[in-house]
Amino acid sequence: MPELLSLTFFSHSVNKVARQLIGTTLLFKGVGGRIVEVEAYHHTDPAAHSFRGPTSRNAVMFGPPGYAYVYRSYGIHWCLNFVCEPEGSASAVLIRAIEPQTGLAAMRRRRGLADERLLCAGPGRLCEALGITHAHNGLALDAPPFELFARTGRTEIVTGPRICITKAVDKPWRYGLKGSRFLSKPFSPEA
């Protein structure tokens, strides 16, 4: 069985952790799969929620690493982030897509009749499939309902510009599993 991630895994630079998270297995209440796409958000980055300082929404980002930051996007969807770096850095990794592996029936039920490729291909879709909401904001990642298992074997990673942002668009802080068909959007050029 792969190694369970500890909180110290998250205490490094947000781009390093983002890269390390590709291939990691994420389970929430026993449902989930392999992480295939993430994006890094550093507090000095105008696109980050923490850029303009703490608010009630982003408070968790200013706390210690290894905790879940869940926020509402466009007033509709939930998005899951992992807080990284030493406490106070207010940096986090947005989990954008996973490859559905465990609990497919539960994911399909929550998402409706979506085909498997689209079950978790996007931050909003992923949270809906796993049943993650605002109620889980601030939970530790090394204890139930979360389970995170280190990747095993060789992992080929591709990078590119982040998606659906309007600031700091040039930063190549999107990371993906090379060749995965479960990405929210392809990386270009897809090698």
Added chain:
DNA sequence: TGCCCGATTAACT
């Protein structure tokens, strides 16, 4: 206080 916009998605034309 009010208005605009966004780390999105699905359902249109």
Added chain:
DNA sequence: GTTAATCGGGCAA
């Protein structure tokens, strides 16, 4: 390609 759904934060007044 375009647009609605829907709400917290930023910023102008």
